Structure formats: structure tokens, C-alpha cells
Amino acid sequence: MRAERLVRPASVVRSPDAPRSPPVTAAPAVVAVQRGERRLRIASLLAFVLLWQLAASLADSRTLPDPIAVLARIGAETAALTLPVHLAVTLGRVAVAFAVAMLVGALVGMAMGRWRQVDAFLDAWLVLGLNIPALVTIILCYVWFGLNDWAAILAVAINKIPTVVVTVREGARAVDAKLLEVARAYRLPWRTTFLRVYLPQLVPYFMAAARSGLSLIWKIVLVVELLGRSEGVGFQLNVLFQFFDITGILAYTLVFAAVVLAAEGWVLRPLERRLTGWRA
Amino acid sequence: MLDIRIDAKRYPDRGGRAHLALSALQMTVRRGEFVCVVGPSGCGKSTLLNIVGGLDRVYAGSVSLDGGIPADTGFMFQEPRLMPWLSVLDNVMLVAHGDERARLRAAAIELLGAMELGDVLDAYPGRLSGGMMRRVALARAFVNEPALLLMDEPFVSLDSPTANRLREMLVAQWRRCGASVLFVTHDLREALALADRVCFLSPAPGRVVLDLVVDLPRPRNPASAQLERLHADLLARHPELLAGLPAAPGDVTEGRPAA
CATH class of the missing domain: 1.10.3720.10 (MetI-like)
Structure with a gap:
């Protein structure tokens, strides 16, 4: 079918900080999965900040505030x-x-x-x-x-x-x-x-x-x-x-x-x- | 009147030798006449339509509609060829031309309504079934009420009830707007069910080898005994002519009444 020939080019290299956009219309199950993903994203951010804090207090140096x-x-x-x-x-x-x-x-x-x-x-x-x-x-x-x-x-x-x-x-x-x-x-x-x-x-x-x-x-x-x-x-x-x-x-x-x-x-x-x- | 005279149409072959697709082809379509062109595959039927439609200008000969170059034509291809990013209504409006957009829009909506597409005006083609997409393409072909309508096996690869429904819609619209129709098909039954006149092309280089007036009353049922008789009679009288055609086009429908 036509629509399928126009999908996003596979050959295009996309940077890792540009994730695929979620589908516009989402079934309830998909919404649940998305919510779970969002939680994971927030958890990942928190983990990053915590690691940073931990490293900073361990190093206790001007070069790592x-x-x-x-x-x-x-x-x-x-x-x-x-x-x-x-x-x-x-x-x-x-x-x-x-x-x-x-x-x-x-x-x-x-x-x-x-x-x-x-x-x-x-x-x-x-x-x-x-x-x-x-x-x-x-x-x-x-x-x-x-x-x-x-x-x-x-x-x-x-x-x-x-x-x-x-x-x-x-x-x-x-x-x-x-x-x-x-x-x-x-x-x-x-x-x-x-x-x-x-x-x-x-x-x-x-x-x-x-x-x-x-x-x-x-x-x-x-x-x-x-x-x-x-x-x-x-x-x-x-x-x-x-x-x-x-x-x-x-x-x-x-x-x-x-x-x-x-x-x-x-x-x-x-x-x-x-x-x-x-x-x- | 549409006057087609193609002396020669060549394609450059891969080997460098020119392939002669059409030669000494002459035919006319009267105003409001429905003419089917039948021939074996590869005989240049689509080439003929592309030339008449102005998509292919490299040929020797001339095509004129009422003395001028055909300008206002509707074209229906083998595939629906809708723009997937435009809604059903916008696909039809894309080709509509004229100054009064509002009036054209109303006409397009009415046309789509007649094609039983009133509920999906704002849907994208990707959501439609194959039959519905053809109906949009049919509406697109008629929206300008063209003087000439070119159709290149538009109902191929549809199941027969769907194809028959589309043929009915086509005939209804054609009778309403009075366009001349040049309809290419390899399905003799389809041609007999639709046409005022059927032109048979020879294998390549294609030219008209038989010009047959189909004098059956309308509306026609593609599965009627009358049409069946004419079909059998033709095969008996011109076996060599139809040798290149599929033996029994529409095998699926054989003996089954049209839905």
C-alpha cells in the first residue's frame, strides 16, 4: 500500500537523543506501557543526579561540584x-x-x-x-x-x-x-x-x-x-x-x-x- | 469528438533496438460515447492512454479532442494513486479547478456522497479498503465534469461484487455528465458490460483489428444470458483475435450472479 512506502527512511542515522515519537492515538494498553516508560525515564534522571551527588561527596573536590x-x-x-x-x-x-x-x-x-x-x-x-x-x-x-x-x-x-x-x-x-x-x-x-x-x-x-x-x-x-x-x-x-x-x-x-x-x-x-x- | 491517429510509438529497448509499441493505430470516440479498448497484455493499451492523456508526448501522430489538444481530462489508473497525506475530500479537491472553491467543494461532497463515501470525507486513504479507494479515485476523475475520461484497467484486482458496484457507479456518473470515455481493459466481459463500442487491439505493435458496436440495452448485468451469448459468439467468430486474452476473464464470477 502507498502509506507503507513512505515510512521514515531507515538509512537516516538519528541521534540517540531523538527517540521515536509515540503514536498519536493510543489504546489503553499502550497508554499503560507509556506511563511505565515515563516512570522509568524519571527514575533514570533521579539515578543520574544521585550518582552525581555521590561522586561529588566522595571526591570532595572543587573540580566536581x-x-x-x-x-x-x-x-x-x-x-x-x-x-x-x-x-x-x-x-x-x-x-x-x-x-x-x-x-x-x-x-x-x-x-x-x-x-x-x-x-x-x-x-x-x-x-x-x-x-x-x-x-x-x-x-x-x-x-x-x-x-x-x-x-x-x-x-x-x-x-x-x-x-x-x-x-x-x-x-x-x-x-x-x-x-x-x-x-x-x-x-x-x-x-x-x-x-x-x-x-x-x-x-x-x-x-x-x-x-x-x-x-x-x-x-x-x-x-x-x-x-x-x-x-x-x-x-x-x-x-x-x-x-x-x-x-x-x-x-x-x-x-x-x-x-x-x-x-x-x-x-x-x-x-x-x-x-x-x-x-x- | 476524440480523434486518435498514432503512426508509430517506439520505446528504446534495453538492447538499443527500438521496440515498436503502437503502429498505424486509428480510432475515434464520439462525444459522450463509451469506448472500451481490449487487447492482450503488452499490446500497448496503457501506452495508448498515456499518449491520449498527454503523459507521453514522444510519438508520431496526433490526438485531438474537438479539434484541439485534450485539456480537460479525468484519468483513472490501475492503482487508486491517492495522496496518502490528504483526506478523501482533499484528494478530490486537489484536482478540482475553477474559481468558486465553495461551489466546487459542495459538488465534490455531493459526488463523494453518491459514491457512498459521505461518512469518510475526512479520513485518510490509508484507512480505506481497496474498493473505497477506487471510489475516491472515481470521484476524483469526475469532479471536473471532464469532456474526456481515460481509464486504465481501473477495476483490476478487485473482487467481482466490488468491481461490479464500481462499474455501476461509473456508468451512472458517465450518463449524468456525458463525458466521452476511453476505457482500457483485458477483460472482454467487462468491456461488453460497459461499452457502446469495443476496439480490439492486436498484439504489439498494437493497432485496431476489430471495431465492434455493442448493442445491448442498459443497465446491463455482467452475468446476463444475453451478454454471455455475445461473449461466446465473439470467441467463436474471432478465436485468433482474442487468442492473447485470458481464456475466461473473471473466472471467479462464472455462473454466479453479480451481487
Whole structure:
């Protein structure tokens, strides 16, 4: 049947921090299982905090503060507004780099999936882009374009674009020619064909690219900031490192991780559920 | 009137030699006429429809509808080919064209109601049975009240009561909107049950080898004695012609009244 040919691409590597979304409609038995799972998740979180606490009291060292100290630090940094300011700057860069990478990657991926010549022409570039170390692109962008925000965002986007291209190209290759034939037989305008016949087939691939993209981008953004910006979480981590302030480093890390997890859980996953509701 | 004249249609073969699919094929369909095209598999029936429907433009010859290029056509494929991400109603509305969306929507809902799909307007195709999906595809083909309807073995691989029900719906809609129909099938019984006229194609390269007017009153019962007689008579008179067809299409239904 048609629906089964459009299941999520198996070839797409998804990061472990992006679990499958639960089915939209759930039978009572499934709900019970989900509730059990949720309890396990909370238990796992508690176990982590306990282990941390245990290790901290055993080590009794400045280099491994306990959770309470880190929480207190988060409170203090938030009250002093340093943390919110740096966090906002970093998130802004993440958002812009993410948008640019998704847009460019999607366009190139669709073109490469659609036209063999484009694929043949760009394939070597793609392999190069996939394998070039992030650090190299970051250094080169700063050297060539100066120590500014656009160089920073460009460096991040360049790191992400190739993986988006690979995923979207996979989707564009798998597009069902029979459905496009329907569009031609009924002489649909190209805009309608693109938006309502072609693009929906790529949605699972866009979502896969977006999820792996977010986790990759927020890791690279910190490096970019550490190397060449004077604000943002990455810059702040560098300062804290100079002072060997591990409590501060952990405070920033925790908050940043929480924000990214929230974005994944409250934005990306609901969006995916909305867009792929027909599959349930 | 639909005027089809295909001098030659070739496919590049794997070996590099061109495969001649259709050659010197000529046929016409009068306005409002229901014409079935019957022929052995591989004789180029689907190719013919793709050419008439404008999906395949690489051929020598010409196709015209009332003197122009066929523009407003409905097309029904062997598979339902619905968009799985669109609801039943949206699948039909996808191809509907015109300025008054509200009026089109009302017409589509009425059409789907006539196809007994009024309860599943908002369902996604993945939830429907095979027969229901074909009915959506049938509604989609009729929603623009096209001047020409092209059907490529649309009821294949359905159980016979379901297929018969769909044929009834097709005939009802065709009589209501008065479209010319070009219906491809390899099932002679189906052709006799539906058509005003049946064109028989030869094995590839396909051309029309027999043009038969079916003068049976409507509504027709596919299992009626009259139709059965005509079928047997044809097989007796033109054994060579029908050699490529399955000996008894619709074996399953044989001797059983249509539900």
C-alpha cells in the first residue's frame, strides 16, 4: 500500500537523543506501557543526579561540584542576567544557522535527487563537505570573513548543510513517480504539484534532517563562539575554563542542554506529529 | 469528438533496438460515447492512454479532442494513486479547478456522497479498503465534469461484487455528465458490460483489428444470458483475435450472479 512506502527512511542515522515519537492515538494498553516508560525515564534522571551527588561527596573536590551547588549557580547567574543574555545570543545563532542550513541543504538535496547531472556534479563537493573537520571550516571562515557574527553563522551552516543534503537527496530519490503522474494527468499547476504532491513525500526526511541537525548545530555553535566571539555560551565557557570554574561550566551546560531538549520535545516533535498525522 | 491517429510509438529497448509499441493505430470516440479498448497484455493499451492523456508526448501522430489538444481530462489508473497525506475530500479537491472553491467543494461532497463515501470525507486513504479507494479515485476523475475520461484497467484486482458496484457507479456518473470515455481493459466481459463500442487491439505493435458496436440495452448485468451469448459468439467468430486474452476473464464470477 502507498502509506507503507513512505515510512521514515531507515538509512537516516538519528541521534540517540531523538527517540521515536509515540503514536498519536493510543489504546489503553499502550497508554499503560507509556506511563511505565515515563516512570522509568524519571527514575533514570533521579539515578543520574544521585550518582552525581555521590561522586561529588566522595571526591570532595572543587573540580566536581555537587548538583545543589550547580543549581545555586544557575540561580545566581540568572539573577545577574549574564546567563540569559549569553544564552539568548547563542540561541539566536543556533536558530539562524539552523534555518540557513535547512533551507540550503533542502534545495541542494532536492536538486541532486531530481537531476542526475546535478548529482554527478556536486557529489564530490558533498563528500568533501561531509568529511572536512568542523574546526577547519570555523578557522577558515574567521580568517576569510573576519571575526563577526556572519562568519560564525556561516561556519556552523557549512558544517550542517552536507548532512541535510544527504538526507533530503535520499528522500527526493524515493519520490513516487506515480503520484507525480497523477498531477500531470490532471494538469495541476506546478505550484500545487510541488506543495501538495511532491513536498509532503519529503516531510519525513526533512524531520530527520532537522532533528539530527539541531543536535549537531548546538554543539558546533559553542566551538565557534569559543574561538572567535566575545559573547554567547561558548565564549562564557571559555572564560570559566580560564578560571577553572567547573560549577559555572556545568551550570551553563545544564541550562543549554535543557533548552535544546525543550526545543526538540515541544517544537520539533509536535510539528512532526502534525505533519505526519495521516500515517497514524 | 476524440480523434486518435498514432503512426508509430517506439520505446528504446534495453538492447538499443527500438521496440515498436503502437503502429498505424486509428480510432475515434464520439462525444459522450463509451469506448472500451481490449487487447492482450503488452499490446500497448496503457501506452495508448498515456499518449491520449498527454503523459507521453514522444510519438508520431496526433490526438485531438474537438479539434484541439485534450485539456480537460479525468484519468483513472490501475492503482487508486491517492495522496496518502490528504483526506478523501482533499484528494478530490486537489484536482478540482475553477474559481468558486465553495461551489466546487459542495459538488465534490455531493459526488463523494453518491459514491457512498459521505461518512469518510475526512479520513485518510490509508484507512480505506481497496474498493473505497477506487471510489475516491472515481470521484476524483469526475469532479471536473471532464469532456474526456481515460481509464486504465481501473477495476483490476478487485473482487467481482466490488468491481461490479464500481462499474455501476461509473456508468451512472458517465450518463449524468456525458463525458466521452476511453476505457482500457483485458477483460472482454467487462468491456461488453460497459461499452457502446469495443476496439480490439492486436498484439504489439498494437493497432485496431476489430471495431465492434455493442448493442445491448442498459443497465446491463455482467452475468446476463444475453451478454454471455455475445461473449461466446465473439470467441467463436474471432478465436485468433482474442487468442492473447485470458481464456475466461473473471473466472471467479462464472455462473454466479453479480451481487
